[in-house]
Amino acid sequence: MTGRERVLAALNHREPDKIPVDCGGMRSTGLMGMTYNALKEHLSKREGETKIYDMIQQLAIPEDWYLAKFQIDTVDLARVFADNPKDWNDWKLPNGTKAKIPSWLKIERKNNAWVCVDDEGDILAEMPEGSYFFDQKIWPLIGVHKDNFDDLPDHIDKVMWTHMTDPLWKNSGNPDFYSIVQERAKKLYEETDYFIMIGFGGQFFELGQFLYRNDEFMINLIYHQEEMEKMLDKLLKIHLTNLEPLLDAISPYVQLIVMGDDLGMQSGPMISPKLYRELIFPRAKE
Numbered sequence: 001m002t003g004r005e006r007v008l009a010a011l012n013h014r015e016p017d018k019i020p021v022d023c024g025g026m027r028s029t030g031l032m033g034m035t036y037n038a039l040k041e042h043l044s045k046r047e048g049e050t051k052i053y054d055m056i057q058q059l060a061i062p063e064d065w066y067l068a069k070f071q072i073d074t075v076d077l078a079r080v081f082a083d084n085p086k087d088w089n090d091w092k093l094p095n096g097t098k099a100k101i102p103s104w105l106k107i108e109r110k111n112n113a114w115v116c117v118d119d120e121g122d123i124l125a126e127m128p129e130g131s132y133f134f135d136q137k138i139w140p141l142i143g144v145h146k147d148n149f150d151d152l153p154d155h156i157d158k159v160m161w162t163h164m165t166d167p168l169w170k171n172s173g174n175p176d177f178y179s180i181v182q183e184r185a186k187k188l189y190e191e192t193d194y195f196i197m198i199g200f201g202g203q204f205f206e207l208g209q210f211l212y213r214n215d216e217f218m219i220n221l222i223y224h225q226e227e228m229e230k231m232l233d234k235l236l237k238i239h240l241t242n243l244e245p246l247l248d249a250i251s252p253y254v255q256l257i258v259m260g261d262d263l264g265m266q267s268g269p270m271i272s273p274k275l276y277r278e279l280i281f282p283r284a285k286e
Contacts, residue, residue: 002193003073008255024062025074025197026258027054027166032132036060037097043069050099051082055107055116055164056125056134058093067194075194077254080184081167094132104170105163116164118157125160136160139213145227149234156238159210166199182249189253198250202239202259204232204280205271209262221275229279236283 001009001017009016024030031039033052037060040050051061061079062072082088088100091107101107106117116125116134125134140158156162171177188196201207208217208231220228246257261284263269263276 004193004195004255006073007195020073020195021071022074023066023070023072024059024079025072025076025195025256026199027057027059027076030054030059030062032058033060033093033099034058034095034097034132036062036066037093037095037099049088050097051088052091052093052099052101053078053082053166055102055105056160058133060099073195074197075188075192076166077181077185077188077196077198077250078166078168080188081171087167087170094127094130102167102170104165116160118163122158124158124163134160134164136210139211139216141211142213142216145224146231149231152231152234153238155211156207159207161201161207161210168198178245178249181246182253185250185253195256196254197256197258198246198254199258200243200246202243202284203261204235204283205261205263205276207235208232218271221271221279225279232279232283236286240286 003020006016006018007020007022010020022029033050037050040046040048045065048063048065052058053061061082066072067075087103089103089107091099091101093099106119108115108117110123112129114127114134115123115137118124123137126137127134136159138158138160140155165172168181171180174180185196185198188194208221208228211217211231212220217228250257261280263271263280269276
């Protein structure tokens with residue numbers, strides 16, 4: 001079986017020839033750059049570059065040698081948009097090893113920390129000395145109550161996860177974005193046997209936390225439920241507007257769209273199942 005056939009068999013509850021393996025098929029299943037560099041050193045791999053395509057979590061793009069050696073079945077479509085040298089700047093990871101980081105992000109050193117600054121000069125995220133990942137620094141709707149959410153896209157742009165995009169979504173403002181995505185997806189589909197994935201997001205609960213801050217959003221879900229329903233409905237419209245042209249572009253070539261919400265902790269769910277079923281689930285289902 002090919003990697004694509006193997007994963008599709010497992011998803012369709014058929015027995016594959018062996019267990020499918022994913023590493024780097026989406027933003028949370030890869031290796032941190034420091035770990036990736038340590039592995040390359042251990043294996044005496046001197047060629048190639050360690051590109052940090054998820055700046056927040058400091059995750060590296062698995063190179064072709066890695067996919068082959070560890071028999072990885074999945075890839076993230078974003079990897080094929082990481083081929084322009086002008087998109088990458090030299091950097092040193094927290095352990096001092098070399099890497100390339102996205103040039104489309106403004107990463108600066110301030111007060112013994114690395115920060116990500118947007119075009120308006122606001123610090124959206126920070127990686128302090130001794131830390132290995134970025135934390136959000138702005139919650140654009142904290143303390144704010146609204147009658148409508150027509151300006152919600154402007155606030156979403158201040159969210160760390162939305163601003164610090166991967167190599168694919170950095171192009172989303174281009175008029176020919178979807179045609180380019182389709183072209184690259186078709187090429188990857190025809191020239192490889194990988195199971196192809198694409199990150200979309202589509203969060204409701206998690207995005208609410210990053211807009212309001214965890215504590216305030218939880219309180220709002222109880223005490224300002226009507227207002228939060230308006231916000232969640234606006235989020236749904238935004239997600240559907242972005243999803244529909246993407247589906248048209250990738251449906252023949254991409255096997256899986258990654259969407260998700262952080263809903264739980266090690267000890268259990270963050271909110272009651274009842275509240276989730278009332279407010280989040282219907283919109284996620286749509």
